[in-house]
Amino acid sequence: MRVSLFVSCLVDQLWPAAGAATVAVLRKAGCAVEFDPRQTCCGQPAWNTGYTKDARALLKRTVALLEESDAEAVVVPSGSCTAMLRHAPTALGGEGSWSERAAAVAGRTHELSGFLVDVLGVEDLGARLERRVSWHDACHGLRELGLREQPRRLLKNVSGCELVEAPGCEECCGFGGTFSAKHPELSVAMSDEKIEAIEATGVDAVVSSDAGCLMQLRGRLEARGSSIEALHIAEVLASGRGA
Amino acid sequence: MTHLHPERFGENARAALGDEVLRGALRKATGLFGRQRGAAVAEMPEWEALRERARAVKAEALASLDVQLERFEERATANGIQVRWARDATEACEQVKAIAERLGRPTIVKSKSMATEEIRLNEHLEQAGHRPVETDLGEWIIQLAGETPSHIIAPAIHKTKRQVGELFAEKLGIPRSEDERELTRAARRALRHSFATAELGITGANFAIAETGSILLIENEGNIRLATSMPRVLVALVGIEKVIPRLCDLQVFLRLLPRSGTGQRLTSYQSLISGPRAGSGDEGPEEMIVILLDNGRSSVLADNSLRESLACIRCGACLNACPVYRQIGGHAYGSVYAGPIGSVITPGLQGLEKTAELPFASSLCGACREVCPVKIDLPALLTRLRADVVEGRAPGQGQRPRRPRRIEKAAFAFWRWLASDPVRWTLSMRVARLAQRAGLDRLLPPARAWRKGRALRPFAPRSFRERWKEDDRRGR
Numbered sequence: 049m050r051v052s053l054f055v056s057c058l059v060d061q062l063w064p065a066a067g068a069a070t071v072a073v074l075r076k077a078g079c080a081v082e083f084d085p086r087q088t089c090c091g092q093p094a095w096n097t098g099y100t101k102d103a104r105a106l107l108k109r110t111v112a113l114l115e116e117s118d119a120e121a122v123v124v125p126s127g128s129c130t131a132m133l134r135h136a137p138t139a140l141g142g143e144g145s146w147s148e149r150a151a152a153v154a155g156r157t158h159e160l161s162g163f164l165v166d167v168l169g170v171e172d173l174g175a176r177l178e179r180r181v182s183w184h185d186a187c188h189g190l191r192e193l194g195l196r197e198q199p200r201r202l203l204k205n206v207s208g209c210e211l212v213e214a215p216g217c218e219e220c221c222g223f224g225g226t227f228s229a230k231h232p233e234l235s236v237a238m239s240d241e242k243i244e245a246i247e248a249t250g251v252d253a254v255v256s257s258d259a260g261c262l263m264q265l266r267g268r269l270e271a272r273g274s275s276i277e278a279l280h281i282a283e284v285l286a287s288g289r290g291a
Numbered sequence: 292m293t294h295l296h297p298e299r300f301g302e303n304a305r306a307a308l309g310d311e312v313l314r315g316a317l318r319k320a321t322g323l324f325g326r327q328r329g330a331a332v333a334e335m336p337e338w339e340a341l342r343e344r345a346r347a348v349k350a351e352a353l354a355s356l357d358v359q360l361e362r363f364e365e366r367a368t369a370n371g372i373q374v375r376w377a378r379d380a381t382e383a384c385e386q387v388k389a390i391a392e393r394l395g396r397p398t399i400v401k402s403k404s405m406a407t408e409e410i411r412l413n414e415h416l417e418q419a420g421h422r423p424v425e426t427d428l429g430e431w432i433i434q435l436a437g438e439t440p441s442h443i444i445a446p447a448i449h450k451t452k453r454q455v456g457e458l459f460a461e462k463l464g465i466p467r468s469e470d471e472r473e474l475t476r477a478a479r480r481a482l483r484h485s486f487a488t489a490e491l492g493i494t495g496a497n498f499a500i501a502e503t504g505s506i507l508l509i510e511n512e513g514n515i516r517l518a519t520s521m522p523r524v525l526v527a528l529v530g531i532e533k534v535i536p537r538l539c540d541l542q543v544f545l546r547l548l549p550r551s552g553t554g555q556r557l558t559s560y561q562s563l564i565s566g567p568r569a570g571s572g573d574e575g576p577e578e579m580i581v582i583l584l585d586n587g588r589s590s591v592l593a594d595n596s597l598r599e600s601l602a603c604i605r606c607g608a609c610l611n612a613c614p615v616y617r618q619i620g621g622h623a624y625g626s627v628y629a630g631p632i633g634s635v636i637t638p639g640l641q642g643l644e645k646t647a648e649l650p651f652a653s654s655l656c657g658a659c660r661e662v663c664p665v666k667i668d669l670p671a672l673l674t675r676l677r678a679d680v681v682e683g684r685a686p687g688q689g690q691r692p693r694r695p696r697r698i699e700k701a702a703f704a705f706w707r708w709l710a711s712d713p714v715r716w717t718l719s720m721r722v723a724r725l726a727q728r729a730g731l732d733r734l735l736p737p738a739r740a741w742r743k744g745r746a747l748r749p750f751a752p753r754s755f756r757e758r759w760k761e762d763d764r765r766g767r
Contacts, residue, residue, distance in 0.1 A: 060755045061720055062748050067755035085717075085756045088710040094703050096655055098677030102707040109711060191657035220614045224654025229737040231652070234304050236744035237618045238654070267745035 049168070052119035053083045054090070054110075054133070054157070056126040058259035059280070066259065066280035070125040070160055073285045077170045082119055092132035095139060097226045107136050108146055114153045121167065122157040125282050126258050127189025130159040134192070159189055161257055161281055165198040172205035176288030181279070182214045182251040184242070184265065186258035190218060199257060199281055206284055214245045214254075221256075223264035239268040246276065253277040255284055295439065297625035297637060300648035307619035313449050317620050320448045324611040327554025328662065335550070345547050346666045348540045349602035352501075356592060359501040359534045360583065366504025370566030373580045380410035383584050387412060387493065387526055390580060391421050394524060397490035402508065402515040403427035404495025405605055406528045406584055408440060408627040409640075412493070423493065424485045426514035428478055435462045441621030441629060443607035444552045449620045482514065492522035492576065496529040497604070498544060499581070502537045505565040506581065509548065509558040516560050525567070525576035530584050532592075532601035544604060547664040551606035587640035590687030596675050597686055600635045602665045609659035609669060615652055624649060631659035631669045638676050642689020650676035717756065724750035 051074055055067045074081050091106030110133070114122050124130045132139075134157060136150035164170045183203060189195040203211045222228065222238030243265065246254050254269075254276060256262055266278035296303065307313060332338050352359055364374045377383035391397055399416070401407065401423050413434070416423050425434040429447035433440060436458055440446030447455070452469045460467040465477050494515060496506040506527050508515045519525055535544070549555040567579040591597050610616045610630035621629030626637040626646070634649035650673045659669040676686060681700065685691040709719045723732075727750055732738040741747050753761075 055755050061724075061750050064751045064753060064755035064758055068758060083756075083759050085760065086713040088713060088716040089706075091707075091710075094707065096674060096677075097699075097703070098650075098674065098679075098681035099700075099703040099707075100678045100681075102703045105707055106710055187654070187656040187658075191661055218658075220654045220656035220658065222614070222654060224656065226737075227651070227654045229740040231301060231304060232740045232743040232745075233308055234615060234618060235654070237308050238614050239745075241614075241618075263748050264745070267741070267748060270746035271744055 049078065049121065050080045050082065050119040051121045051123045051163075052114060052117040053081055054087060054114065054122050054124045054129065055083065056124060056129045056259065057089045058263065059125055062263060063259045063280060066125055066282045069280065069282035069286035070123070073160070073164070073173060073282055074123060076173050076286075077164060077168055079168075082117060084113060084117065087113055090129050090132050092129060093225050095132060100139075104140060104143065107132070107139055107150070108143075111136060111140075111146065111150045111153050114157075115149060120156065121163060122153065123160055123163050124157065125160045125280065126260075127159045127186045127193055127195060128258050128260060130157055130162075131188040131192035133157045159193055159195060159257060161189075161199040161202055162193060162195050165201055171201045173202070173285050175206040175285050176208050177206050177284055178208040179253055179284075180210045180212055180249075180251045181253045181255045181284070182212050182246050182249050183217060184221060184246075184254050184256040184261055185218045186256050186261045187220050189257050195257070199255075202281065202285060203255065206287075208288075209284065212249045212251050214242075214249045214251075216242060216245045221261045221264050223260045225260065228264060235264070236268060239264055243268060243272065243274070243276075247274065251276065253279050255279045255281055257281045295625045295627070297646045297649055300623060300625060300652050303623035303625060304619045304652070307623045312451060312454070313620055314618065316449055316451050317617055320445060321611040321617045324445075324553060324607070328551060328608060328611070329554075331550040331554040331556060335546070341543055341547055342664055342666050344543050345604075345664055346602065348535060348543060349665050352535050353532065353592060353598055353601055355536075356531065356534065359536055360531060362501040363499055363504055363534050364583075366501065367566070367581055368504070370504045371569070371579070372504065372566050373578070375580060375582045377582050377584045377586070379586050383410050383528060383582055383586070384412055384415035386582055387528070388416060388419050388421075390524065390526055391416060391419070391491060394490055396421070397522075397524075398485060398488045399423040399491045399493060400426050400485050400489040400518045400522060401430075402492075402494040402510070402518045403430040403440075403446065404493070404528060405440075405443060405627060406495045406530050407493065410528075410584070410586060412528070424482070426482050426485065426518055427510070428475065428512060428514075431478060431482065432458065435459075439622070439627055442610055443605050443628070443630075443632075445607065449622065486514075486517045486521050489518070489522040490524065492518040492525045494518060494525070494527045496527050496533055496581075497548065498541065499529050499534045500536075500538050500541070501534050503565060505538070505563050507541060508562045508564070509545070509560065510562075511553075511555075511559040513560055515562055519562055519564055520575055522576060524578045524580070525564075526580045526582065527564075528582050528584055530586075531588050532603075548604055548606050551604075551608040551662065551664040587687060587689065590689070591639040594639075594687050597635070597639050597672060599667050600632065600639055600672060602667055603632050603636065604665060606664055608662040608664065612658040612662045613653070614656060614658065615654065624652065631673070632667070635667075635669060635672045635676065638679075638689065639686055640689070642685050642687070643676070643680055643692040644690030645693075647680045647692035647694065650674075650680060720750070720754060
């Protein structure tokens with residue numbers, strides 16, 4: 049299957065290894081991967097902060113760019129950006145044909161783990177990682193896209209990798225986009241509750257599907273002097289390949 | 292009296308975060324409510340269908356609210372209830388005050404009611420020399436403490452047993468105790484006396500039923516049963532959004548509300564009151580008055596998207612599920628309605644002049660929407676109100692936000708300009724990376740805010756797009 053990668057700003061700039069891993073995983077699953085370097089940001093930070101005009105302009109730009117590709121699917125290594133693109137038909141309602149165009153793009157846009165499990169039917173990517181890990185359900189992936197079982201199934205098939213559920217794994221990590229900077233103390237307090245639960249499981253790493261959550265969790269873990277790593281699920285699924 | 296300052300949400304939240312006793316109490320209580328709710332919902336395979344049904348009934352009621360309200364008035368009047376209308380808080384308070392005045396200096400007992408908190412009825416009555424007594428245990432505690440409720444269904448959720456013990460020792464002159472049975476007994480003794488002498492009972496209502504002209508009140512303590520049957524005169528203050536079309540709709544809401552609120556299958560008491568006593572052989576109050584309160588609701592109704600918030604049945608589940616509320620409690624919101632629903636309702640009813648911070652008091656995690664028994668899309672409504680704040684609009688007929696957000700606005704416009712062109716975007720990211728290496732990001736307020744307690748992740752030496760380009764050049 050030919051897929052177009054929408055890599056997301058945070059992965060592009062801060063977590064490029066997750067982008068490279070996404071490409072590797074998709075190829076391993078038999079996909080041909082395209083990437084249009086003209087892509088920028090889908091507009092989600094503006095949308096969630098109330099800057100709807102700015103957000104709509106960027107959403108339109110992204111829809112126009114993604115519809116140029118005739119790839120069968122658009123894959124995003126982020127539940128949050130996927131949710132924004134899925135919401136685009138509503139967000140662009142009342143803008144002429146944009147809503148329909150956005151709906152066509154939204155219909156073939158998928159978050160990575162959902163794409164692998166639900167669209168391709170792939171659950172075992174032959175990955176290997178000797179690590180005890182805990183899964184953090186990123187809010188938008190979980191509650192907007194319904195991704196609960198998909199990433200867990202993928203992780204359970206990583207040989208050497210033990211998935212240990214932390215209590216409160218479905219709770220918000222405190223990131224929330226601009227919320228994390230508007231209310232830093234509150235945001236950190238939310239992280240701490242989460243991190244304490246993760247630490248209690250004795251895992252080596254927390255794995256998630258959104259660079260925003262990973263940035264928040266790793267940033268706080270580092271400040272607390274913890275050695276627990278934060279990994280993108282693509283990094284886990286791409287590890288040990290070829291071995 | 293606690294002063295309510297929604298405009299100081301940030302400050303209030305920071306203060307709350309420093310209060311370990313408060314946070315401990317919140318963690319315990321919201322955790323318990325959440326677990327009990329989960330268990331009560333899990334045993335109902337029809338839960339989703341019930342939520343859909345409830346949502347549909349509320350949507351129907353709100354779409355035909357004028358008709359439902361007139362029907363309610365007609366049927367209630369036929370039952371012998373006096374129905375009054377109040378445009379705003381002042382009108383409602385004046386009406387209640389006039390009733391109290393007519394009775395002389397009546398002993399007034401109140402049941403817990405968010406509508407009366409909203410209009411600050413107690414303050415109003417106290418200024419006129421009356422002494423209304425709250426009879427819900429939690430509400431009575433906060434009345435003694437001179438505070439406002441910090442949770443929709445558990446007003447004293449922020450207080451520990453030790454604090455209540457100290458409060459009772461101070462206000463009631465009883466020996467200090469942390470034994471909940473001892474404390475409850477002390478409260479019962481004091482409240483029984485008020486009930487026995489009560490001449491005026493004031494309540495809210497969970498539902499008003501148009502078909503029968505009745506109101507329904509649910510509770511666990513029996514204080515509402517007493518407050519509605521002992522006094523000679525009963526006044527119920529009912530928000531106009533509380534009306535539902537049919538009696539049989541209660542079978543939906545009575546299954547949803549207790550489970551969502553406390554995780555109970557049913558509350559201990561359900562009081563369906565259809566009018567005053569019919570004759571000497573009948574029971575109940577001699578006189579019953581229902582005040583239908585607007586206070587901003589009709590302008591929320593006129594707003595196509597915010598209208599949804601009027602479907603709220605005040606179960607409090609979204610507060611218990613909210614990771615922000617759980618850290619700071621209700622007082623930080625500076626509104627009687629706290630948590631996610633409060634951050635929608637308060638700006639809806641009051642406008643954004645003082646409440647512009649509230650829609651931003653959320654990480655938009657969506658946990659509230661997941662537990663809402665009437666499926667209110669709270670994250671969408673919070674996002675909508677954020678847009679109102681940014682664009683300086685007023686929701687409904689309320690006030691506009693006071694502070695224009697010039698710097699933030701310019702920042703987003705600049706960012707949009709960068710992201711609208713791939714060359715500009717790529718260049719700007721390189722500049723940002725270099726600036727970060729030079730430590731210049733310390734000048735940026737968002738980066739400074741981030742570093743409060745968190746390490747800032749550096750830009751990667753090579754972005755994904757740069758790697759991709761190089762791989763392309765090498766011919767993969």
